[in-house]
Amino acid sequence: MLKFNVTILITNDGPALTNVCVSVLPDGTIADISSDFDDEAVYLEGVLIPGFVNTHCHLELSHLKNELIPDNEGMKGFIQQLFAKRFQSDEEEQIVSMYTADTEMWNQGIVAVGDISNFSRSNIVKAESKIYYHTFIELLGLNPAFANAIVEKGLALQQEFLIRKKGKASLTPHAPYSCPTELLNLLFSHINVNDPLTIHMQESLDELQFCMDKSGPLAEFFKDNGISFADFIPFGEVSPLQKLLPIFPQNKLQLVHNTYTTETEIQLANSIHPALFWCVCIGANLFINNKIPPVDLMYKNNCTITIGTDSLASNTQLSILEEVKCIHKHFPSIPFEVLVKAATANGAAFLGIENRVGKIKIGYNPGLVLLENINMHQPHFQSEVKCKRIM
Ligand SMILES: [Zn+2]
Missing domain, CATH: 2.30.40.10 (Urease, subunit C, domain 1)
Known part of the structure; x- marks a missing residue:
């Protein structure tokens, strides 16, 4: 003892x-x-x-540490760099970076991670880790005709993670601008009632503009890269939260970033969905958009706040302590105990491990x-x- x-x-x-x-x-x-x-x-x-519980990470992007340059160009600039550099290093190098990142998180006191995956290469790292991982298999695709194929591929990837019998794995949508209703509905038909969902939400002005009328830097990026968005139905004046929440199931749902979310939207969202978690990734928001998320409004409106590091592509380190210190610096009136809870118990509740973590x-x-x-x-x-x- x-x-x-x-x-x-x-x-x-x-x-x-x-x-x-x-x-x-x-x-x-x-x-x-x-x-x-x-x-x-x-x-x-x-x-x-x-x-600590880190509820939003992309372990498979760890090899991009110090590779992407913050240019304050917003989402388009970030995705452009990500596309250009994502596959530059070979798989072995990527896995080594993931082991390093996993050890860094362990040393920083992190015991559980909600991790977004598009590939299976983080599997081996997670299977050997001392950290508990919930892998969110992220689905996206602008063309509704591909919804079936995207979900099938996601289910196969989920099996690859589940077969190791370590941690959990479930499907989740990427973001409002990348998931048409057809894909969302099909995805929702393949999740269990206890599976938490997580979605990137209102992270950048670029995506808000694209959601509104299919214009702006993101539309340009899609055009430049041959990604068709002809079938995407713009939301008009309706905000992504207002548009999407009514069609989401009542599963626990984590909204990640919320950089541009207004107080009215926060209140509306909390009135529509019974189990929302508001994930703050302040380091990544400063890196990509040079913008601080409205943590004060989340606190004021009794939101259940969780903390994520995002990936090493958009953050210099994977430390929940550093994220919380950054929140405290910008919002000194939020009480100490509230931030401790956001960094620990709230994340455990979101991942469904609140009976031991x-x-x-x-x-x-x-x-x-x-x-x-x-x-x-x-x-x-x-x-x-x-x-x-x-x-
Ligand atoms: Zn993310």
């Missing part, structure tokens, strides 16, 4: 505890939390929280992360805070 004396313990299962001893089994299961220091325990200086509670196996170099009188995610994985 391992024992740790902790000055401040955030359990996510009630108010913060002070001067307690946490007993942990060698496999990481919480055995006891006692209300006094134990003479034989190891003293941890800092704030102890559950392991996200809380420091007897019988749970949440991973333990120590926030060091932190103001112990008024803990918050100041820029100098560091994290250390304890379990």
Whole structure:
């Protein structure tokens, strides 16, 4: 049995505890939390929280670390660079980059990841990882005539992940501008009631313009690359959220980015769908669009906030702590405990692992992360805070 004396313990299962001893089994299961220091325990200086959950990542883009240049050209500029550089390195090199990224996430205290995949090459890394992965097989395709083929391919890919019996894998749509109704409906007919869904939402002005009237930089990009969007029916003045949410099933649904989402849309979305998770990827938003997502509005409207790193193509590191520090820098009034929950328990709830991850509670196996170099009188995610994985 391992024992740790902790000055401040955030359990996510009630108010913060002070001067307690946490007993942990060698496999990481919480055995006891006692209300006094134990003479034989190891003293941890800092704030102890559950392991982080990264709810939006693209592990298979890890080889693009430092390859793409932020040009503030928005989505079109980013996708253009992504297309040009995505297949430049061979598969072996890509897998090595994924192992490195996976280790980086583990060392940064991340215990679970919601990972978007278009290919099977991350499979081996996930199968050997100490991190829990939920793989979201991402489907997209502007031509409704291909919907059947796209779903079939997605189901085959899902089987490749499931066969390793490690983590979970389910289908999910890419974004409002890349998934016609035919594809969405077919996809929804192939998911289970407990499968969470995740979709990129209102990340850039380029996609908003394309959704409205099929014009702008994204339309130009599609034309330049021979991608037909003749069958795409524009949404007009109706926002992508308003257009899509009514046809989504009631499964847990994570909206990723929401960079350009207004308060009216947030309120409307929460009134339409009962189980929304609002994923913030602030590092990627600054990288691609030089824009800060409206985290204050999400907090104000009681949204369940989750945190994602996005990929190393659009972020310099895969660290939930760094994401949260960046949110705190721009929104200092959001309370510490709210951000801890967003970075841990909310992500666990989204991935359906809330009965063992996200809380420091007897019988749970949440991973333990120590926030060091932190103001112990008024803990918050100041820029100098560091994290250390304890379990
Ligand atoms: Zn993404």
